[in-house]
Amino acid sequence: MAKHPLWQDEYWLLLMQLYLKKPVGLKPLYSKPLVNLSLELHIPPQFLHQQMFRLRSLDTPRLERLWETYSKSPRKLSRGVKLLRQKMGFNSGGDFFEGVEMNETFEKDFKPLEQDPQVTPVKLIMILDLYFRLTPNTMVEETAEIQDLSKMLRLSPSKVVNIMDIFQVCDPYLRHAEMIIDPLLGPCQQIWNRYGSEQTERLSALALQLRDYFK
Numbered sequence: 526m527a528k529h530p531l532w533q534d535e536y537w538l539l540l541m542q543l544y545l546k547k548p549v550g551l552k553p554l555y556s557k558p559l560v561n562l563s564l565e566l567h568i569p570p571q572f573l574h575q576q577m578f579r580l581r582s583l584d585t586p587r588l589e590r591l592w593e594t595y596s597k598s599p600r601k602l603s604r605g606v607k608l609l610r611q612k613m614g615f616n617s618g619g620d621f622f623e624g625v626e627m628n629e630t631f632e633k634d635f636k637p638l639e640q641d642p643q644v645t646p647v648k649l650i651m652i653l654d655l656y657f658r659l660t661p662n663t664m665v666e667e668t669a670e671i672q673d674l675s676k677m678l679r680l681s682p683s684k685v686v687n688i689m690d691i692f693q694v695c696d697p698y699l700r701h702a703e704m705i706i707d708p709l710l711g712p713c714q715q716i717w718n719r720y721g722s723e724q725t726e727r728l729s730a731l732a733l734q735l736r737d738y739f740k
Contacts, residue, residue, distance in 0.1 A: 529572045531656045536566065536611075537591055540577050545596065551581055553737040560635060561739055569631045635738075640708035644688075647735055648678050649716040652685055654732035655693045657725050661699070664689040677739045692717060 544550065550560045554574045561572045578663055583589045595602040634646040655674050656664070665671070666682035671689075675682045691710055693699050695717040720728045 528638070529568050531566060531568050531573070532576070534587070535609050537576075537580065538595065538602065538609055539566075539695070540573065540580055541591065541595055542602055542606050544577055544580060545602070547698070552735070555734050555736075556739040557738050557740070564632055564635060567632065567738060603649070638709070638712050640647060643680060644709065644712070646668055646712065646716060647738065648680065649688065649713060650720065651732050651735060651739075653689050653692060653716055653720060654690050654725075654728050657728070659689075661693060664693075677736070688713060692721075695721065 526687065526736055539562060543552060543562060546558070551575075554570055559573060559577075560570055563573055566573070579585075580588060580592075583592055595605065617644060634650075638644050640644070647717060655670055659670065666684055667685055671682055671685050675685045680683070687707075688709060691705065691707055691713040692708065695714050720731075
């Protein structure tokens with residue numbers, strides 16, 4: 526994988542600290558701590574996950590030295606991470622990323638929608654995945670799969686059903702004669718355009734990985 530333009534070698538400390546958090550080891554691609562670090566650094570989870578794999582493999586002398594210096598000294602690692610965060614001004618609204626052009630596609634997926642702060646694009650992705658596993662007459666609050674997904678996403682079953690109703694409007698195979706007026710129609714249509722017309726295997730694989738984010 527090519528080096529990301531925002532990656533800096535100091536970030537190895539952040540990845541090492543995350544790697545050493547219990548349970549120690551390579552964290553899932555969409556685990557919440559890894560995603561949060563991605564949002565903080567403006568670097569996609571896929572790149573950080575690959576870098577964490579490199580860290581585990583110790584594939585360069587630099588990483589070997591880094592591991593020898595910090596892996597057995599949690600306090601030293603914690604101090605190094607604290608100094609790094611202060612230096613870079615993380616979460617301070619500072620100037621570190623000023624002037625850097627960023628692609629916020631992956632970041633927007635994890636941020637609340639203006640139309641409904643309870644909903645994020647990744648939640649819509651999870652609901653769309655379930656949408657393709659149900660039939661219209663089972664897209665009701667009483668369906669066990671909807672109740673389980675609602676609990677995972679921390680949404681009410683009625684909201685999940687409402688979103689599925691919107692996806693039915695987006696679904697060209699259902700040929701809905703009526704249009705609906707709902708603030709989530711635009712975001713749902715965008716998610717449908719990204720995943721609804723492709724093979725459902727890709728969507729299912731993504732939704733399976735995203736489950737780690739909601740644990």
